[in-house]
Each structure stands twice: as structure tokens, then as C-alpha cells.
Amino acid sequence: MHNIIIGTAGHVDHGKTCLIKALSGFDTDRLKEEKKRGITIDLGFANLPNDAGLHIGIIDVPGHEKFVKNMLAGIGGIDLVLLVISLEEGVMPQTVEHFEILKMLHIKQGIVVLTKEDAVDTDWADAVEEDVIGLVKDSFLENAPMIRVSSYTGKNISKLKDMIISMVADLAGRREEAELFRLYVDRVFTMEGFGTVVTGTLQEGSVKTGDDVVLYPAGREIKIRGIQSHGQKEEQAFAGQRTALNLLNVKKEELSRGDILAYPGSIIKTKLIDVKVNTFKTSTRELRSGDRIHLNYGSAQVMAKVILLSKDFLRPGEGDYAQLRFDDDVVLKRNDRFIIRFLSPVETFGGGVVLDIAPLKHKKKDEAVLENMKIKELGSDFDTCELKIAEESHRFPDRHRLAGLMGMTSAEILNIIDTLKTKKKIIVLSDDTFIHLAYWKTITDFSQELLKNFHKENPIKEGMGKEEFKSKLSEQFRLKDSRKSLVLLEELVKRMVVKINASFVADRDFLAEYSAEMNVMLGEIKDIYIKAGIEAPLTVSVIDEFKDKNAAKEVIADLLKNNELIKLNPAVYINAQAYNDALNTLVDFMKDRKEFTLAEFRDLFSTSRKFALQFLEYTDKKRITKLNGDKRVLLKNI
Known part of the structure; x- marks a missing residue:
């Protein structure tokens, strides 16, 4: 009806x-x-x-x-x-x-x-x-x-x-989708046997008995116990009806005129809005940037500070884009109309329309800001949504937040999103959040520069550790949810900006290779370990022989990765060929024996007790040898 x-x-x-x-x-x-x-x-x-x-x-x-x-x-x-x-x-x-x-x-x-x-x-x-x-x-x-x-x-x-x-x-009907339900409370009272009742004009959407709605700006969820409209008990109320709602589990004192009942998640609380403001031609006073005013919207009246964005003051009949800043949360939607009044003496002198309910803080007379304001005022829903995604990309909005920002249903937002995606204006991430292509470029530029610098300092390392890379992303883009860095990494790989090898992240075009200087260092380090044989040196001692210690570390790590070195313990590596030769010598030595002592092993290789012990502790750990008392046996599964 x-x-x-x-x-x-x-x-x-x-x-x-x-x-x-x-x-x-x-x-x-x-x-x-x-x-x-x-x-x-x-x-x-x-x-x-x-x-x-x-x-x-x-x-x-x-x-x-x-x-x-x-x-x-x-x-x-x-x-x-x-x-x-x-x-x-x-x-x-x-x-x-x-x-x-x-x-x-x-x-x-x-x-x-x-x-x-x-x-x-x-x-x-x-x-x-x-x-x-x-x-x-x-x-x-x-x-x-x-x-x-x-x-x-x-x-x-x-x-x-x-x-x-x-x-x-012949008037067009109001939109009745439940997701748009919004009622400004203009009366609150109690009825014996029923409890708390609120009345208001159902601005848009619809609501049913038993629905869960949210009281804004408090953010409290409330259940609808009963509905009356036009003096009759109803199971459902629709946009355009004067409606009385009987509420469960909330006291009269917890509500007041100006509150809003709305579909859960459809309203975004804010202390900052962008508007187009106009003054009445009949007003006798000027509005100056920085003035505090009364703002009336729906059934609410709140205090706000006006920051004009292109002018210092407005004469009667003039208008400007402005930012309104509030002490407490307000709950408006895009395209809502409002009226403004001076504080003292109280005088209604103008009003305007809400352009953005979650803007950034603006500087005055910023041309880019003013151009964006024009889009928000005069542009299509498509253009405005693209702009909001660009401004919101650092928050990685999902469709529910975009619906709240645009004052639309989720289905309407998804239609716009599909078009924006087809036109390659935005990126849809794997967790169904959205970022503008310009913001994606910021992410890719940062990632490529980060890895470029890393590869320059570590030319033979496969790449930056995956966890370190994700941590750098989180730090740079202030990601509150650590899972978001993984989502971004997956997108970077998907779009071939970076590549992953095991637990390393590298630039897509990176190939680990030795410079002429590092090739010389590689030969020198190999010689050190070959000459050392079983008497494997401390790693720090090898590194200290070179001026570029970071490069020496990388070479040693690369030799380990390529199985040219074996890690006896965290502080000592041994040449792989020397290790295998020693192991074969031990096997020959044990052909006619059942066990051997540390001293016998030491004498077998004409080495010190220190080097013999670090070798045998490694073979014990690998279950090649086994210590029984003060003697060892060679295990059969060698």
C-alpha cells in the first residue's frame, strides 16, 4: 500500500x-x-x-x-x-x-x-x-x-x-528494502504491559516484528517486539509510514529524540562530514569559517564547527563546500538534508546536503579537495563510489562499509564494483575488500623498491624472508590485521609483481648471481673450508677474514644451501667432501671393530679432541654413531 x-x-x-x-x-x-x-x-x-x-x-x-x-x-x-x-x-x-x-x-x-x-x-x-x-x-x-x-x-x-x-x-513510492531501514525517533514513552515505545516516520526501508535493529549512535542492538502503524497492529512497517515500535530490553531513559533505529551495519558513526552548505537569502548575518552552529537533521539537533573550504565567510544567499566537525558521534547518510542555526541569538539561517560521512580532514582552499567535492555533489553514483574507494583504500573497505558510505544496499554496491572492476579502476582482493588502482600502484611501487634494495645488498640470496616482507608491508601501510599482509602478498604474486620460492619473496625478475668480486670471495671461502678438512673453523673466524662481512655471510649461506658445506652446529660448518671422506675413513676403520673411543677417532685423523668431538656430536645427532658410556658404535643403517 x-x-x-x-x-x-x-x-x-x-x-x-x-x-x-x-x-x-x-x-x-x-x-x-x-x-x-x-x-x-x-x-x-x-x-x-x-x-x-x-x-x-x-x-x-x-x-x-x-x-x-x-x-x-x-x-x-x-x-x-x-x-x-x-x-x-x-x-x-x-x-x-x-x-x-x-x-x-x-x-x-x-x-x-x-x-x-x-x-x-x-x-x-x-x-x-x-x-x-x-x-x-x-x-x-x-x-x-x-x-x-x-x-x-x-x-x-x-x-x-x-x-x-x-x-x-502519483508520488513515487519510497524504497522498502530491509537493508535501508531507518527511523528517526521523535517520541519515546512507556506503555503498561508493553514497555518502551518509540515513534517516528519510517524514512526508508522496512522492518518486521522480531527483527534485530541497532540503536544509533549508541550502537546497541535491540529487538522489535511489536509494530503499530496508523493505529493498527502490524507485522511489518514500510517506508513512508508513521510507525510506533515496541522495543525489547531497553529502558525509556536509554533513548531520546534524535536517536536512529536502523538495519545493523547500515549506519557509520562519524565526527566529521563533508557538506555543501547554503545560507538563506533572507538571513541577516554572515557565516564565518570556524563558527559553531546548531545542525538539525532527522529529529536530532547537534553542535558543529563549520570549516568553509573555499571561502572565509558566507554572505546571505551564498554557498560553499564545508567540513563539519562534531564533538560527539552523529549518524547521517550521504545525500541527507540538514538545517543550520546560529547559537546565539538562535536563528535559522541555512542548510545543505551531506556529501561524505567519512572524509579525511581537509585543508582550506585545496584545489584537489574542491574538485573531489564537485564529484561528490554532482557526479554519478559510479564516479562517487570510485572516488570513495580511492579515499578509503588505506582502510581496505568491504561492500558493507561501502554500502554505508554510499547510502546504498549491498547489491547496488556490488553492481558498481563489478563495473569498476571490469573497467580496471579497482582491485578486488581475496578477502573481498577493495582498493583503487592508484593505491595498488603505491603498494606495488613500495614492494618493488623494497626488494630492489634488498637484492642489491644480498645479490646471491634467494630473496627476503616471507615473514619479514609481510612485516614491512604491515608497517608501511599500517595494517591493523596481520592477515591483510598475506592477502596483499598473494595479490602481488598473482599479478606477478613478486615471486615466492619456499619461504623467500623476490622481485619477479630477480636472479641470484655472483659479481666478479663475490666470485673471488667464493673461491677464497671454498679454499678455507677445503684446507681445514675435518678441523672445521668457527664461522665468525671465516667471516672476519673479509672486509665485506655481509657478503661473506651470504656466500657461506649459499654454499650451505648448495650442499657444499654441512652445518655441524650453529657456529661451525665443514666442507661436505671433507665430511664424507672422514665418514668413509671411519667406516673402513670399523670393519674389524665393534666400538671406538674419542681418542681413537682423534688419532685416526691426527686432529685435536675439540675437532674430533664436534664431528662426532654431529654424527650422534644424525644417528650415524651412538655413544655408549665412553665409547661409540657405528650404527648399521649408515
Whole structure:
């Protein structure tokens, strides 16, 4: 069923509440103080009965200047507005203020309702109508219907009702995907036997009884116990409905006007947003960069600091890109509209649209930033999403974060992602996160330079250790999750930027080779170990014979890798041929013996006890020999 929200706007005591009562039969003044003072202080709600099969909710907002904050809580997100102007008084200050707010919020359809027709003569009414025509010129209401009514006598009330139904019947329906569910809380109360209840206008999406939703900005998960809409118990509520939600396991005191209930993960909390801000032509004050303001969005009012990005101040009727900085978390979406008010004296003076809910901090008058702002304001969803991936690449966003940033469903984001991938604008990593091609180039450039320097210092080493390489990636790109470095390494290998050999990472074109100088060193080190024979020297002693000790270490490691050396223990290597010759000599020696002593082995090779012991401890470890008391046996499986 088509769900429509109508809102009223206009100066105090111009007959908004009486008009709604005449249309719907319902008195929206619910507070005792409202009855006593005869003005609407808080939001009132009514349903407009009709035979067209439409759910039409009417929001009655206060017109008094002291209650503009409450007016703003109700006027956002409406489908059609009734701009109410009394024929007795004509255009008044709050008429102008409310009208400026309507334009700033981009309300697209409306009807100008001239009330109290019974209280004035025709000439006066004609004069007021001329003033109103001047007010709405060049606005969305310029060609809107205008009707004179009397809530007291009932004149033209039925005609107005038919006019409303005719206009809203053709309005496009709001999006109802559950993933877009968002409700701004404008009332919180308790009902005996039910507990905590919140009401609000369901801006977009849908919600069912039993659903888990999240209370923002607190981030708390809450279950929906029951739903009412248009006075009826429902199993499901849809976008455009005035909705009451009965919540489980949360107290009234834990919620307040301005909170949001939304689909889990669909909202990103932030203390920084990029916006396009405009001031009213009717404002009498300038907005200066650095000013603190009230910002009204949905049903919330928060404090913000305004940083203009291309100007130092805005005169009435001017606009600029800006960054708004908050003390506490706010929960807006891209393309949300908002209104801004000065702190003191309180005055509504402008508004704007949210362009980015998770921007970087910007410097003023940065041309690159301003160009990106234009894309965010005027570009397609495709262009904006590509830009956001570029800006977010250091965070490696997934589709859920991108959906939150763009105010879209995951399915919509995946369609854009597929196109961006096809056009080779982005990289999709194996863990389903995304980075822009420009950021990928930063990663590949770093990796190639890192390995180039490593290979220069280690020309005969197969490459950098895999764990060391991953650690360098994590450090350079501030990876909070250590698993991400493995994902990047896999992508580097997949795209043939680097290659892996066992536990080493190397540049794809790297081949280990000896320079002329290292070839000389190789021959000298080989000679040392060949001449040493069984009397294997300490490795540090061999290295100390060379000026380039790092190169000497590499040569020794390479000889070990190529099986030209054998590692007797962490400090000693032996020439492989010398080792094998010694082992064969021992086998011949043991042909007529069952066992031998350390001294006999020492004498057999005419060496010292030290060298004999380090050799035999190695053969013991390899289970070639076995020590029994003070003698050894040669094992049969040699």
C-alpha cells in the first residue's frame, strides 16, 4: 500500500492544527500546555482518512519561533507540504523561515493553504494572495495549487482533501528494502504491559516484528517486539509510514529524540562530514569559517564547527563546500538534508546536503579537495563510489562499509564494483575488500623498491624472508590485521609483481648471481673450508677474514644451501667432501671393530679432541654413531 507523509509549515496561530482537525477529525495538540496556550509546542500526528487505498499521515509542526527545533524534527522527509498562511495576517516571519527551510530541505511538492477565509473580505484576501505569490516565485511552490479554506465553516476542506489525495496518488513510492531501514525517533514513552515505545516516520526501508535493529549512535542492538502503524497492529512497517515500535530490553531513559533505529551495519558513526552548505537569502548575518552552529537533521539537533573550504565567510544567499566537525558521534547518510542555526541569538539561517560521512580532514582552499567535492555533489553514483574507494583504500573497505558510505544496499554496491572492476579502476582482493588502482600502484611501487634494495645488498640470496616482507608491508601501510599482509602478498604474486620460492619473496625478475668480486670471495671461502678438512673453523673466524662481512655471510649461506658445506652446529660448518671422506675413513676403520673411543677417532685423523668431538656430536645427532658410556658404535643403517 502507498504510504505518504504530509507536513504542515507556517507561522504560529495561522491555523495548522485546526486545519488538520478539519481534514482528519483528529486534534494533534496532545500536551496540556498546548491546550492551555493554544499553540502547538511539539509534533502532532494524524491520519487522513480516504477511499483511495492510501496511508496518509499528517505531521503538525509548531510555528512559534521558540519551537523551530521541534518543527525541524518533523518536517524532514515529508512527501508533500501544506504551507499554511492565515488570510488575517498574511506572510509573517515564521512563514518566511519555514518556507526557506522547506526549500533548503528540497521538499518537491506542496499546496499553499490560505486559512481563516471566513474572517476576511475578498479584497483583503486577494491582496494577501498577491503577497504569497511573490513569496513562492521561483520556488517549488511557484506553480503549486493555492486554495482558500475555513476550518471553522468547513469551506473548501473537502476540496483540499481531494486535492491532496490526487497529488499524492502519483508520488513515487519510497524504497522498502530491509537493508535501508531507518527511523528517526521523535517520541519515546512507556506503555503498561508493553514497555518502551518509540515513534517516528519510517524514512526508508522496512522492518518486521522480531527483527534485530541497532540503536544509533549508541550502537546497541535491540529487538522489535511489536509494530503499530496508523493505529493498527502490524507485522511489518514500510517506508513512508508513521510507525510506533515496541522495543525489547531497553529502558525509556536509554533513548531520546534524535536517536536512529536502523538495519545493523547500515549506519557509520562519524565526527566529521563533508557538506555543501547554503545560507538563506533572507538571513541577516554572515557565516564565518570556524563558527559553531546548531545542525538539525532527522529529529536530532547537534553542535558543529563549520570549516568553509573555499571561502572565509558566507554572505546571505551564498554557498560553499564545508567540513563539519562534531564533538560527539552523529549518524547521517550521504545525500541527507540538514538545517543550520546560529547559537546565539538562535536563528535559522541555512542548510545543505551531506556529501561524505567519512572524509579525511581537509585543508582550506585545496584545489584537489574542491574538485573531489564537485564529484561528490554532482557526479554519478559510479564516479562517487570510485572516488570513495580511492579515499578509503588505506582502510581496505568491504561492500558493507561501502554500502554505508554510499547510502546504498549491498547489491547496488556490488553492481558498481563489478563495473569498476571490469573497467580496471579497482582491485578486488581475496578477502573481498577493495582498493583503487592508484593505491595498488603505491603498494606495488613500495614492494618493488623494497626488494630492489634488498637484492642489491644480498645479490646471491634467494630473496627476503616471507615473514619479514609481510612485516614491512604491515608497517608501511599500517595494517591493523596481520592477515591483510598475506592477502596483499598473494595479490602481488598473482599479478606477478613478486615471486615466492619456499619461504623467500623476490622481485619477479630477480636472479641470484655472483659479481666478479663475490666470485673471488667464493673461491677464497671454498679454499678455507677445503684446507681445514675435518678441523672445521668457527664461522665468525671465516667471516672476519673479509672486509665485506655481509657478503661473506651470504656466500657461506649459499654454499650451505648448495650442499657444499654441512652445518655441524650453529657456529661451525665443514666442507661436505671433507665430511664424507672422514665418514668413509671411519667406516673402513670399523670393519674389524665393534666400538671406538674419542681418542681413537682423534688419532685416526691426527686432529685435536675439540675437532674430533664436534664431528662426532654431529654424527650422534644424525644417528650415524651412538655413544655408549665412553665409547661409540657405528650404527648399521649408515
